[in-house]
Amino acid sequence: MTTARLVYADESGRMYDHPYLEMAGSSGGSWTEVDDDILMPLPPGSELFLLPDRVPVGYDRKKKRFVKLGKDPHNPQKKVQAVAAFMAPAHTQILTAAYHSKQKASILPLFSYTAVGWQGGQFVVAGVRVDPLMRQDIDQFDLERLERRAKRALTLQSHNRLIQHLGSCALTYGCPAAKNYFLGRWEAPLPTSPQCNAHCLGCISLQEGDQICATQERITFVPTPEEIAEVAVSHLREAEDPLVSFGQGCEGEPLMQGKTLKEAVKLIRGQTGAGTINLNTNGSLPQTIAELRDDGLDSIRVSLNSAREAYYHAYYRPRGYSYSDVTGSIRAMKSRGGFVSINLLTLPGLTDEEGEVEAIIRLIGETGIDLIQMRNLNIDPEWYLREIGYRSSGRSIGILEMMKRIRASHPQVNFGYFNPCLNPSK
Numbered sequence: 001m002t003t004a005r006l007v008y009a010d011e012s013g014r015m016y017d018h019p020y021l022e023m024a025g026s027s028g029g030s031w032t033e034v035d036d037d038i039l040m041p042l043p044p045g046s047e048l049f050l051l052p053d054r055v056p057v058g059y060d061r062k063k064k065r066f067v068k069l070g071k072d073p074h075n076p077q078k079k080v081q082a083v084a085a086f087m088a089p090a091h092t093q094i095l096t097a098a099y100h101s102k103q104k105a106s107i108l109p110l111f112s113y114t115a116v117g118w119q120g121g122q123f124v125v126a127g128v129r130v131d132p133l134m135r136q137d138i139d140q141f142d143l144e145r146l147e148r149r150a151k152r153a154l155t156l157q158s159h160n161r162l163i164q165h166l167g168s169c170a171l172t173y174g175c176p177a178a179k180n181y182f183l184g185r186w187e188a189p190l191p192t193s194p195q196c197n198a199h200c201l202g203c204i205s206l207q208e209g210d211q212i213c214a215t216q217e218r219i220t221f222v223p224t225p226e227e228i229a230e231v232a233v234s235h236l237r238e239a240e241d242p243l244v245s246f247g248q249g250c251e252g253e254p255l256m257q258g259k260t261l262k263e264a265v266k267l268i269r270g271q272t273g274a275g276t277i278n279l280n281t282n283g284s285l286p287q288t289i290a291e292l293r294d295d296g297l298d299s300i301r302v303s304l305n306s307a308r309e310a311y312y313h314a315y316y317r318p319r320g321y322s323y324s325d326v327t328g329s330i331r332a333m334k335s336r337g338g339f340v341s342i343n344l345l346t347l348p349g350l351t352d353e354e355g356e357v358e359a360i361i362r363l364i365g366e367t368g369i370d371l372i373q374m375r376n377l378n379i380d381p382e383w384y385l386r387e388i389g390y391r392s393s394g395r396s397i398g399i400l401e402m403m404k405r406i407r408a409s410h411p412q413v414n415f416g417y418f419n420p421c422l423n424p425s426k
């Protein structure tokens with residue numbers, strides 16, 4: 001039960017709270033009531049989205065049923081549309097937005113759509129902060145200082161194509177990791193690969209069909225090991241709690257550039273032992289992971305939508321590798337003393353389904369994963385569940401209960417959102 005009211009928008013996009021319908025949520029495609037203990041104020045830096053051709057759904061406590069809101073209660077001639085929240089980084093969704101899609105509804109763009117309501121004079125969301133690190137908090141970015149520092153670096157290092165690329169990432173696309181690079185702190189990005197050996201339904205850097213478009217431009221060149229090392233070495237030596245990460249939203253799969261990465265890691269570790277060198281990856285090439293670890297790679301983050309092979313294959317549509325290669329990469333890193341995170345692409349209903357939680361617990365037990373990064377899956381939930389052939393095979397226990405169960409089975413495992421700096425600056 002909640003005191004949060006349903007939020008909806010009129011045709012012009014003005015948002016209202018409903019006079020009596022309660023906020024509802026969705027889990028695995030089923031509408032669900034909301035409890036106050038899973039709500040939090042809308043985090044600063046979040047956005048609110050209008051969902052075209054989708055009817056808002058609320059809960060009528062008196063009639064004890066879900067209600068599709070077809071008309072604006074303040075103006076019954078007017079149609080209404082559903083609203084969802086795209087939460088700021090470091091926050092994981094517990095329920096997605098509740099709505100009914102009209103026949104003509106087109107697929108929603110590649111964002112996450114969290115349930116939002118109105119309570120005590122503010123917007124609230126069904127979400128939780130899973131990482132205290134302020135790396136991407138909106139109030140951490142002094143844009144004037146960023147512009148000054150970025151422009152100076154772009155002028156002084158005009159010879160380095162990677163720095164020029166990061167310049168447009170930071171100043172045009174507003175990529176928080178690229179911004180932190182120019183601000184000399186935390187995690188800096190090292191994109192390297194125009195190619196990929198997967199074909200993810202929700203790839204944000206390359207979409208082949210015309211149903212949905214990619215939200216990022218993919219890098220078009222492979223930087224040299226020297227260009228990579230020039231970015232990485234100064235950052236690792238000088239930045240606060242420094243780490244550098246291969247595998248960004250604006251590229252394909254970095255393991256496709258294994259030779260370049262190996263040379264770059266050797267060059268970097270030949271000049272500094274500071275900070276952490278991390279690789280965000282689809283984990284497709286265990287042998288390359290093993291070699292990179294031997295060359296000095298400190299940690300990897302393997303992206304997973306599910307620890308159940310069928311759903312993994314249905315989403316990643318791998319070309320020339322399989323789920324067993326992914327678990328092989330995790331083992332290759334752990335057996336060499338490396339640190340391993342999984343980037344768990346979280347969708348309420350599927351991720352917290354009992355069968356999925358058991359599969360994740362088994363995977364941790366078999367491989368020794370250190371950290372689960374709870375990232376929201378940026379995709380139209382209905383389209384995604386249809387495309388992967390999702391069939392509910394058990395109770396969804398709730399995202400918070402899922403985290404509790406995993407912790408109970410594996411107390412050594414942490415939850416978070418960001419790649420950790422394994423040896424922070426003194």
Ligand code: SF4
Nearest residue numbers: 196198199200203252
């Ligand atoms: S692994 Fe990454 S780059 Fe490759 S298809 Fe998937 S999301 Fe895109």
